[in-house]
Amino acid sequence: MKLKTGDKVKIISGADKGKEGTIMKVLNKTNRVVLDGDGLSKVKKHLKPSQANPDGGIMEVEKPMHISNVMLMDPKAKVPTKVGYKTITKKDKKEEKEVKVRFAKKSGEVLD
Secondary structure, X not given: OOOOOOOEEEEOOOOOOOXXXXXXXXXXXXXXXXXXXXXXXXXXXXXXXXXXXXXXXXXXXXXXXXXXXXXXXXXXXXXXXXXEEEEEEEEEOOEXXXXXXXXXXXXXXXXX
């Protein structure tokens, strides 16, 4: 999956289209992400009375959003961009390693 926890994303479809948020959690099995932001991807859930919540009522819960509905924000240009992978050589003390990193396709900025 190309998105990771902590990435800034923009919602490109759905009820919250155009809003920005940060990824709190990535659900790999279902290809979904949970976003952190004021009112992003929240739904109202009706709860029956229980021992933990004796009154029941309506509660707002963060709902996971499909990964195809969000797009990574370019850190340099501040616009939505696609994510690519490339290998770069990284120098550690005495040896050189090839490391696979993510980069923003619009500006070429390395994300990792």
